[in-house]
Amino acid sequence: MTTNLRIAFLPLTDVAVLAVAQERGFAEEEGLSLDLVRTTSWATLRDRLVYGQVQAAHMLAPLAVAVTLGLSQQPAALAAPYKLNVNGNMLVMAKDFAAALDPDLAGRLADPLGTAHDFAAAIGLWRRKPVIGVVHRFSSHALMLRYWLASAGVDPDRDVVLRVLPPSLTVEALHAGEIDGFIAGEPWGSAAVEAGLAETVAVGERIWRRGVEKVLAFRQNWMEENPETVDRLLRALVRAAAWCDEPDNHSALADLLAAPRYVDQPADLIRRALAGEMVNRAGEPAIPNPDFMLFSREATPFPWRSQALWIYSQLVRWGMVEHSTDSAARAGAVFRPDVFRRALAGSDVPMPGASMKLEGAVHSPLAVGSRKGDLTLGPDRFFDGRVFDPERIDDYLAGFVQLR
Amino acid sequence: MEFGHSMRIVIIDDSGLRATVLEEGLREAGYDDIHIVPPRGAFVARLERMAPDVVLMDLGSPSRDTLEEMLSVSRALARPIAMFVDQSDEAMIGAAIDAGVSAYVVDGLRKERVKPVLELAVRRFNAFARIQAELDEARNALSDRKVIDRAKSILMAQRNLSEQDAYTLLRSSAMNQGKKIVDVAQALITASDLLGGGL
Numbered sequence: 001m002t003t004n005l006r007i008a009f010l011p012l013t014d015v016a017v018l019a020v021a022q023e024r025g026f027a028e029e030e031g032l033s034l035d036l037v038r039t040t041s042w043a044t045l046r047d048r049l050v051y052g053q054v055q056a057a058h059m060l061a062p063l064a065v066a067v068t069l070g071l072s073q074q075p076a077a078l079a080a081p082y083k084l085n086v087n088g089n090m091l092v093m094a095k096d097f098a099a100a101l102d103p104d105l106a107g108r109l110a111d112p113l114g115t116a117h118d119f120a121a122a123i124g125l126w127r128r129k130p131v132i133g134v135v136h137r138f139s140s141h142a143l144m145l146r147y148w149l150a151s152a153g154v155d156p157d158r159d160v161v162l163r164v165l166p167p168s169l170t171v172e173a174l175h176a177g178e179i180d181g182f183i184a185g186e187p188w189g190s191a192a193v194e195a196g197l198a199e200t201v202a203v204g205e206r207i208w209r210r211g212v213e214k215v216l217a218f219r220q221n222w223m224e225e226n227p228e229t230v231d232r233l234l235r236a237l238v239r240a241a242a243w244c245d246e247p248d249n250h251s252a253l254a255d256l257l258a259a260p261r262y263v264d265q266p267a268d269l270i271r272r273a274l275a276g277e278m279v280n281r282a283g284e285p286a287i288p289n290p291d292f293m294l295f296s297r298e299a300t301p302f303p304w305r306s307q308a309l310w311i312y313s314q315l316v317r318w319g320m321v322e323h324s325t326d327s328a329a330r331a332g333a334v335f336r337p338d339v340f341r342r343a344l345a346g347s348d349v350p351m352p353g354a355s356m357k358l359e360g361a362v363h364s365p366l367a368v369g370s371r372k373g374d375l376t377l378g379p380d381r382f383f384d385g386r387v388f389d390p391e392r393i394d395d396y397l398a399g400f401v402q403l404r
Numbered sequence: 405m406e407f408g409h410s411m412r413i414v415i416i417d418d419s420g421l422r423a424t425v426l427e428e429g430l431r432e433a434g435y436d437d438i439h440i441v442p443p444r445g446a447f448v449a450r451l452e453r454m455a456p457d458v459v460l461m462d463l464g465s466p467s468r469d470t471l472e473e474m475l476s477v478s479r480a481l482a483r484p485i486a487m488f489v490d491q492s493d494e495a496m497i498g499a500a501i502d503a504g505v506s507a508y509v510v511d512g513l514r515k516e517r518v519k520p521v522l523e524l525a526v527r528r529f530n531a532f533a534r535i536q537a538e539l540d541e542a543r544n545a546l547s548d549r550k551v552i553d554r555a556k557s558i559l560m561a562q563r564n565l566s567e568q569d570a571y572t573l574l575r576s577s578a579m580n581q582g583k584k585i586v587d588v589a590q591a592l593i594t595a596s597d598l599l600g601g602g603l
Binding site: 040041042043044047048051053072073135136137163164165166168169176178 | 445463464465466467468469470471472473476494497498501506
């Protein structure tokens with residue numbers, strides 16, 4: 001008996017694990033058939049999930065937290081027992097704007113702090129307040145952009161205009177001069193670079209080296225009522241993710257995602273993010289970044305509760321939610337390592353022993369306590385060296401310079 | 405005009421036809437403060453100036469995130485706006501999502517006042533989808549006929565057949581192969597092109 005599941009997604013490279021689970025037989029091995037519902041806005045993806053038109057969704061991690069806290073239309077308790085990827089975003093700016101930054105791309109991208117300061121200076125030189133496209137206020141991209149700008153004293157709500165637009169419209173808006181740059185998931189940054197409209201200014205992976213990106217989100221009550229189906233899906237996704245991380249599979253994966261029913265963009269652009277070979281200025285050679293986007297290694301899918309709490313800390317920081325013990329608890333509870341552990345209990349997947357960790361404390365690959373198998377965590381530093389202790393959110397927030 | 409109808413409704417839509425179909429329906433029902441705004445350029449600023457009570461938008465529009473952002477930060481629209489009228493009316497929500505209608509309503513507007521608008525929007529969106537499907541069908545039928553006509557003329561020229569005989573040949577081949585006539589005709593045209601039939 002095959003169980004059908006409807007899962008909503010947006011056309012982005014990081015839908016890879018879901019697409020592969022369905023197309024390469026990993027879902028079928030678990031008796032599942034995934035009906036992947038292509039959606040063009042996060043609002044519609046959210047509504048389909050909240051109102052029960054789909055059972056799960058490829059969701060921005062901060063959006064799952066925001067919906068649960070009642071910050072994005074109809075409140076609903078969502079649960080994320082699985083992370084679909086880590087990183088995969090780029091900030092690209094119009095070539096004229098980028099001309100005020102370090103012309104050496106390798107140097108520019110390797111030094112986010114220096115580039116943030118150059119960016120701050122460039123704002124004053126620009127003909128208007130720079131308009132930067134973000135895909136959603138509750139996106140990892142927007143939170144990283146805010147974090148990065150603020151490190152150089154730029155107030156993202158005062159010194160620049162953040163304009164919300166869906167990833168698929170970013171390149172067009174840049175071309176029309178409606179925005180001066182944007183931060184989005186791939187392949188949209190690459191598409192703007194390839195069109196000769198923009199160049200890379202910052203890479204998500206350099207801002208937070210292991211930044212949370214998309215999660216698999218369920219309505220919490222549906223997830224609790226269907227544990228067996230959820231477990232089967234998670235097992236299928238873990239195997240699909242391992243397939244996606246395998247370098248030999250990147251070309252086939254890019255071809256698959258290029259299809260109109262998924263991303264509908266050229267395979268070459270999609271392959272860049274998968275292989276970590278980003279072209280940052282049209283016509284120049286790629287600058288290798290093997291950690292540009294992760295699906296599987298270092299226990300990427302494991303939903304550390306400390307990461308949900310980091311997202312929460314940023315929502316508080318930017319005045320999107322009022323800080324309270326109750327809100328923090330509800331935000332942290334969106335990530336469900338307990339469900340991940342239950343689903344993968346019988347597998348050989350390395351399983352972290354803890355559910356929370358300090359975020360930003362690992363400087364070089366670190367072997368950590370694991371219930372089974374060997375688990376090495378990759379470096380997860382924030383570029384400014386701050387460390388997030390999920391048990392001391394107030395102290396963490398107090399450490400940021402007040403911009404106003 | 406009764407008080408219940410003095411509601412400003414903005415339709416955000418890229419398809420001129422669908423917006424018109426909806427607008428007509430609303431006017432027939434007695435609503436007369438209706439504006440259509442395509443989701444392009446500075447549409448958000450326009451919308452803000454209009455201060456609508458109800459905003460109707462295609463659920464499939466990629467601009468919904470832009471609209472929602474405006475609704476959440478707008479100072480001009482002081483009151484919060486919520487999607488769908490009655491969150492407890494699941495049948496209504498289901499019908500709206502199926503029809504592709506998303507609605508934003510000024511909080512505080514009584515739901516009995518807004519419900520008829522939403523129901524009408526759902527009916528009109530569904531009607532539009534039917535019209536669209538019929539149009540597509542008609543368009544396909546037209547192009548099918550062109551393909552069959554071209555295949556007929558190839559047969560008439562190369563096999564020296566009358567038009568009637570050419571058609572009969574196409575039809576019997578289709579029946580023998582268990583295919584549609586248009587598919588057989590298309591295959592014939594492709595083959596003829598490849599072989600340089602010159603027609």
